[in-house]
Each structure stands twice: as C-alpha cells, then as structure tokens.
Amino acid sequence: MKHPVLGPGARRAFLERALALGAAAFLQPLAGCAAPKVRFSAYPFTLGVASGAPTADGLVIWTRLAPRPLEGGGMDPVAVEVRWEVAADASFARIVRQGHGIARPEAVHTLHVDVDGLEPAREYWYRFIAGGEASPVARTRTAPAPGHGDERLRIALASCQQYEQGWYVAHRHLAAEGMDLVAFVGDYIYESSWGRDFVRQHSTGEPHTLDEYRTRYAQYKTDADLQLSHHCAPWIVTWDDHEVDNDYANDLSEDLDPHFLARRAAAYRAFLEHMPVRRPTLDANGGYALYRRHDWGALAQLHVLDDRQYRAHEVCPKALRGGSNVVGDAECPERLDPARTMFGTGQERWIDAGFERSRARWNVIVQQTLMAPAGQPQPDGTVKHWTDGWDGYPGARAKLLASMQRTRLANPVVLGGDVHANYVASLRARPGGPIVAAEFCGTSITSQGPGHEKTSGIQSTDPDIHFAEGTRRGYVVLDFTPARAEGRLRVVGTVKEKESPVSTRATFVVEDGQPGVRA
Ligand SMILES: [Fe+2]
Numbered sequence: 001m002k003h004p005v006l007g008p009g010a011r012r013a014f015l016e017r018a019l020a021l022g023a024a025a026f027l028q029p030l031a032g033c034a035a036p037k038v039r040f041s042a043y044p045f046t047l048g049v050a051s052g053a054p055t056a057d058g059l060v061i062w063t064r065l066a067p068r069p070l071e072g073g074g075m076d077p078v079a080v081e082v083r084w085e086v087a088a089d090a091s092f093a094r095i096v097r098q099g100h101g102i103a104r105p106e107a108v109h110t111l112h113v114d115v116d117g118l119e120p121a122r123e124y125w126y127r128f129i130a131g132g133e134a135s136p137v138a139r140t141r142t143a144p145a146p147g148h149g150d151e152r153l154r155i156a157l158a159s160c161q162q163y164e165q166g167w168y169v170a171h172r173h174l175a176a177e178g179m180d181l182v183a184f185v186g187d188y189i190y191e192s193s194w195g196r197d198f199v200r201q202h203s204t205g206e207p208h209t210l211d212e213y214r215t216r217y218a219q220y221k222t223d224a225d226l227q228l229s230h231h232c233a234p235w236i237v238t239w240d241d242h243e244v245d246n247d248y249a250n251d252l253s254e255d256l257d258p259h260f261l262a263r264r265a266a267a268y269r270a271f272l273e274h275m276p277v278r279r280p281t282l283d284a285n286g287g288y289a290l291y292r293r294h295d296w297g298a299l300a301q302l303h304v305l306d307d308r309q310y311r312a313h314e315v316c317p318k319a320l321r322g323g324s325n326v327v328g329d330a331e332c333p334e335r336l337d338p339a340r341t342m343f344g345t346g347q348e349r350w351i352d353a354g355f356e357r358s359r360a361r362w363n364v365i366v367q368q369t370l371m372a373p374a375g376q377p378q379p380d381g382t383v384k385h386w387t388d389g390w391d392g393y394p395g396a397r398a399k400l401l402a403s404m405q406r407t408r409l410a411n412p413v414v415l416g417g418d419v420h421a422n423y424v425a426s427l428r429a430r431p432g433g434p435i436v437a438a439e440f441c442g443t444s445i446t447s448q449g450p451g452h453e454k455t456s457g458i459q460s461t462d463p464d465i466h467f468a469e470g471t472r473r474g475y476v477v478l479d480f481t482p483a484r485a486e487g488r489l490r491v492v493g494t495v496k497e498k499e500s501p502v503s504t505r506a507t508f509v510v511e512d513g514q515p516g517v518r519a
Pocket of ligand 1: 419
C-alpha cells in the first residue's frame with residue numbers, strides 16, 4: 001500500500017498522535033525501512049524454540065528473545081526484527097519458507113509465526129536468527145493431507161510438570177521416541193510451591209501479575225529437557241488450573257477472590273505468549289477460546305477442549321467448608337444437578353457440531369482430567385467424590401458421552417491428565433449402558449502422585465477402570481493405525497535424579513470398531 005504525502009497540519013497531527021501512543025510506537029521499525037541494528041547483552045535464545053498446531057500445509061513456530069530470562073528477559077524496550085527459516089533438511093541446504101517477524105516488547109519479545117505453504121505429512125526443520133545470533137535448530141512435521149487414512153500417528157500424552165519436584169527426565173525420553181505430536185493437557189507451570197523432596201526451586205513467590213507469570217514461564221522453559229521435547233515435535237496444548245491458580249473455576253479462584261479475573265487474564269496472556277498457538281491474543285474480556293480441532297488426514301481428528309474457563313462454579317466450595325473438596329452426596333447433593341456445565345454452552349455446541357461432522361477413523365478427545373467415575377471409598381462404607389474433577393460435573397460428563405453416542409462418533413479415545421496417576425478405563429454415558437469410549441489418563445511429568453491405597457480404592461468403585469497407579473512419573477505413548485490404537489504407559493525410575501531410565505509399565509489396546517479398552 002502506498003502512503004499518502006502528509007501536509008504540514010496533517011503531519012503535526014500524526015506526530016501528536018504518535019507521541020500520545022508513547023515512545024514504544026516510535027521504536028518499532030517502519031515497513032520498508034532498515035531495522036535498527038540490535039545487540040544482545042547475552043545469547044538471546046535461552047528459552048529455545050517451539051512449534052505447534054500442525055495442519056496439512058503449515059504450523060506455528062515460536063521463540064522468545066530473553067538474554068536474561070529470570071530478570072524480565074533482559075531486552076531493551078524496542079521491537080526487534082527476527083528472521084525465521086523453515087527447511088526440508090536439518091542442515092538448511094533446502095530452505096522452503098523464510099521471512100521476518102517482529103518481536104515486540106509488549107509481547108515480552110515473544111514471536112509466533114504462522115507458517116503456510118508446506119507439504120503434507122513430512123518433516124521440517126526451523127530456526128530463528130536475530131542480531132547475528134541463531135536459535136537452536138528444531139524438528140517439526142505437518143499433518144497428512146485431508147482424506148489420507150493409511151497414515152500412522154504417534155502422540156505423547158504429557159501433563160503436570162511441577163518444576164521444584166523433579167527433573168524433566170520424562171521429556172528427554174519422550175523426545176527420543178519419535179513423536180508426531182505432543183499433546184500437553186495442562187499444568188505446564190505451577191503457580192505455587194507445594195509437595196516434598198524438591199530438587200530445585202522457583203525463582204519467585206506465587207505469581208499474580210503479568211510480569212510474574214512471564215518469569216515463571218521463563219524459568220520452566222530454561223530447562224534443557226523441556227526444550228528438547230519442544231525441539232523434537234510439534235505440540236498441541238490445553239491448560240488446566242495451575243497455569244492460573246489451583247482449582248479455579250471460570251471466574252472464581254479457589255478462595256473466591258473477587259479480583260480474580262484480572263489475575264486470570266494476566267496468566268492467560270503469559271500462557272499465550274509462551275505457547276506455540278495460533279492467534280495468541282486475548283479477547284476484550286480477558287478470555288481466550290483455546291478449544292480447537294486438529295486433523296490428521298482421515299486417520300484421526302483431535303478435539304482439544306477447555307474445561308476450566310467456562311465451567312460452572314465448584315459445588316460446596318472448600319473455602320466455605322473447611323478446606324476439603326471431597327464430598328459425599330448427603331452433604332452436597334447439588335453435585336448431581338444435571339444442569340452443571342463443564343464447557344459452557346458455546347463450547348458445548350461446538351463440540352456437538354464437531355462430533356456430528358467428523359469423518360475421521362479415530363476421534364481423540366484431548367482434555368484436562370480423569371473422566372472415569374472415580375469415587376473414593378470411606379471407612380464408613382460410603383463413597384465420596386472430588387468436586388474439582390469430572391466427578392464434580394457428572395451431568396456434563398453424561399451429556400458429553402451421550403453426544404458421542406448420538407452422533408455415532410467413530411472410535412472415541414479420551415486423553416486426560418491432572419491427577420498425577422495413570423488410569424486406563426472404558427467409559428459409559430450411564431451406569432449399565434453400553435461402553436462408548438476408551439480413556440487414557442496419563443501420569444505427571446514430575447508432580448507427586450497419590451499412593452497405592454488411594455488409586456486402588458478408586459479402582460474398587462469402578463469396574464470399568466482397568467489400570468490405576470499414581471506412584472510413577474512419566475507419559476503415555478499412543479500409536480494410532482487404521483486397525484487399532486495402542487497406549488503404552490511409560491514410566492521413569494525417578495525424577496529426583498537427572499538421569500533415570502524409562503520403561504513400559506503396561507500396554508493397552510483399542511480396536512477399530514470396538515468401543516472402550518480391550519481389557
Ligand atoms: Fe497437576
């Protein structure tokens with residue numbers, strides 16, 4: 001577009017408007033002009049790079065300039081031009097796409113590039129260059145073309161990586177296993193320090209402001225094993241509670257803080273700045289529609305859901321009940337109200353419409369927490385229910401599973417996390433009804449899990465839970481082919497040491513056309 005020549009009055013008005021915008025507006029390079037030379041005080045790509053949300057012809061690539069990551073990034077408040085390159089080979093002999101992006105101070109010098117024009121179903125390598133410094137080179141890949149159903153898909157399911165409680169041994173192992181996708185289902189950061197036997201410490205106290213959340217992401221992302229996991233495969237992400245605050249629900253924190261929405265918006269913004277997602281901008285109300293669908297040819301469709309932002313407030317909140325959100329039906333009958341939503345009406349409609357339209361062989365429901373009913377037996381013979389999980393929303397769970405049934409959704413496989421334990425289950429829309437879906441709820445990367453007594457107690461209340469164990473850390477590898485899906489529960493020896501071997505704790509299979517897990 002050509003710029004009109006400004007008369008003297010118009011020029012003055014333009015300058016006044018620019019001054020009103022503040023100095024930062026002047027410091028951004030103008031289109032067509034040479035960018036100012038940038039010099040970093042230290043190596044700027046300390047947080048590595050990442051890719052995500054692959055389609056058949058593109059994906060998002062991400063980086064952040066942060067020479068001093070724990071001191072606000074260490075960048076001057078100026079926009080910086082960053083060159084990016086995507087190549088068909090790891091040595092960058094065949095660069096297929098390249099360009100320039102602007103890392104802006106208002107986005108703490110993060111950069112998201114939505115790359116298009118790539119070929120389906122192939123590997124690519126990418127890197128960023130700024131001020132004479134080059135980022136690490138990372139591998140990624142695109143999805144198969146629409147209609148191609150003879151492909152394979154290997155997903156790593158990961159969640160819950162409390163930084164203080166362990167080393168990211170699991171990430172190093174999963175990176176080496178040749179993933180097509182990493183599905184991270186929440187608790188990428190933790191806002192709080194909790195648990196025992198720390199191997200390292202958060203650099204700051206609990207975050208509440210944007211800058212504090214940014215520093216928390218920066219610290220987590222300095223970890224070399226987490227970077228490696230991003231450098232080996234594209235990620236798809238959703239969030240859970242600890243990206244903001246433990247057990248928050250919609251616009252309410254667990255302690256019912258009336259100013260919570262401002263904190264939530266700061267936390268969401270920092271999340272979007274640091275994750276390889278498309279269009280990472282908050283809406284006018286400080287919310288963000290994170291739910292997405294991703295296609296893997298005709299083999300699989302991934303329905304990525306958000307069960308935090310729009311859920312009904314927790315029933316019988318623990319802030320009013322002396323600290324426990326595990327309740328019996330006599331003390332909290334409102335738990336059973338069928339109107340209680342987990343997704344909000346807008347997302348619910350979007351889910352139903354997507355199920356209706358899906359023609360994929362496998363439908364992978366990527367969401368936050370354990371979906372199987374997980375009652376906790378009590379010494380007096382009664383059963384109690386944890387209200388922050390799906391058991392706090394049984395009506396919404398029945399509705400979601402009934403929607404899968406009604407739309408005849410092909411081969412639903414539910415993925416989850418949050419509970420720091422491996423659970424493998426078959427799911428029914430109602431007790432005694434037919435099995436509708438299979439579930440793999442993966443254990444945590446580091447966050448400490450429940451003991452054997454708790455998981456076996458839960459398993460004793462639900463015969464559809466085929467496996468339950470919370471004492472091991474790790475991830476799940478899911479291999480999808482047209483004939484079957486196989487889930488391998490990968491567990492590491494210990495996260496308290498930097499080096500520890502990985503092994504397969506158990507393997508479960510879902511056959512095409514046979515709902516649920518083959519027990
Ligand atoms: Fe967690």
